[in-house]
Amino acid sequence: MNGACLPPVPSGGDPTAALAAALELVARGTDQLRAAMEVEWEAPAARLYRAEVGDAVRAVARELGLLEEAMRRAAEYLAAGGAG
């Protein structure tokens, strides 16, 4: 464990705050993954690696879409409940 995953604390009934943090982390992770594809090594293993990281970038980008959808629903949920 590198320490980036310290258990966050519930934010007092507002799921959008946690989801926003999740979105930010996934966006940053996606950027890091894209950067990780740059390897100055022309070995077969590096080619396999680039291809697989490319697949991972696309897969994680899809999660971004799902998180954005969850964020939208959470905002609606809060609006309907009247709490912020």
Next chain:
Amino acid sequence: MSPAGTTALGPQPEGPRQPEGPRLPQDTVTVFGGAGASTVESDSVRRAAARVAGAADDLRGAAMQCLVASEDLTLPGTAGALWRPDTGLGPAGGVGLAGCAALGPAARTLEAAAHEAARRLMAHADRCDLLGWRLLRAAGLYEEAESTAERLVGALVTAGTFGIGAAFGVLGGAGLAGAGVLAVGEVAGRLGGGVLAGGGPPAVAGRVASAATRGLALYTDEAFAGLGSGVALAQPVLAQGRPGIAGGAGVLAHVARELPVVGNDDSGVRVTRLAPEDFAAGSVPAWSETGARSVQEALTRMDGLYPGAGGTPEGTLAIQKVLGPDGAVSWTVLIPGTQSTLSADHPWDGRSDLELMAGQADGATAAIERALADSGIGPDEPVTLVGHSLGGIAATALVTRAGFAERYRVGGLVTAGSPTGLLATPPGVPVLHLETPEDLVSQADGRSAAENPRTRDRVTVVRSLRDSTAVSDRAASGDVVQAHAVPTHVRTLDLAIGSGDARVTEVADRISSRLHGTVATTTFYRTERADP
């Protein structure tokens, strides 16, 4: 980045995590030696691995946030107003965790989505770590360290087997014969079940033998080192003053030659060309007129030279001459392994195993040399030697022997399941060793694969069968015969090449370029022990 290596969202990553638990078969392969990445490439690989590990940490952090979002829905005590029936989102007032089922449909959908997102993000994080770990391993920049516990147990095993070896030694000939049987790894596992199960039912014995093979695999190098040292210490005259494995093997080789009835002290060998009718099938193997296209194919062909497989007579080796497209001639020698644990009338027996381990004159290398001399190999024509078990030890011993490289241009060396760590191969010769700790034989030199000499030209590929998720690998991990079999080693090489490890592909390509050609002829030799 802050001086402490942290960011607003947490510390910077240190590197990808090693996968825990059973691994995919390709992730059970470890490579030592070979031409790894350059300094510039290594730096780039490390940077990429750190980035991918950073991404993994971010994804785990995001997963945690998704769970927090879920808790914000299911722990409404902090915001009870959310759970009002008029919103359609759930009951009014706090319900706590036990009240999850009472959440309104929208909240339940949102909670399920948050949980699913967390699960998927964690899976992506694990995948990122795996990719970084694979990249570092393929570049030779990651090596699993032996744990303190493993080192401690290894030391205890060495000490324990030293005592056993010394006890066998002081018992004289009968005791040494027993130690010899133990030292010849091909039978160790098969005997192990019966001994350890105390003669119990076959199913129980099988399970005990499997468990013993898996459990002992980590420590067989230490066991052989201790056993050899103990025997050598107890019989210093027969060991000729040499300590360790070589001394112990020398003592046992003496027993294999001199023991009444089962011993064989013939010091010469006879080599004769085989005709098609000498094979049970009435014909030579179908591949005899085509060159092997890969190291794996050469290994598979060699496996067919064991008696019983295609009706090949005992003690057979093959030498193939290949004419390349450019007219260049190259040669491949296929050398199978031990075919008799006790001394036999051919040199592919336990006596040769022990003599080779002791560095003494042996019948196996003598037979190969005779066959090579008969083949008419030209001085500039590269010769590649491919050996399994005893055949691999003999091939390595020949390549390292003074004068051999002057008589023959060695084009490559491939061994599978052979203890070769004590022999130093010449620079410039591509060498590929295939090992599994569970086959026990590879570590009979008292060295694990990690301790084999590592050079740019010399690559050891080891696969831990016990760590694999594949059912066939798990089965082989508890069966010495299966673990030691040529197909297991071929699969190891397939997996290593499939992983794209440049150290393996480079050395395999160098060797295989000498194996194939447009025209091929193969001579099969029967080898026998004989008085000079």
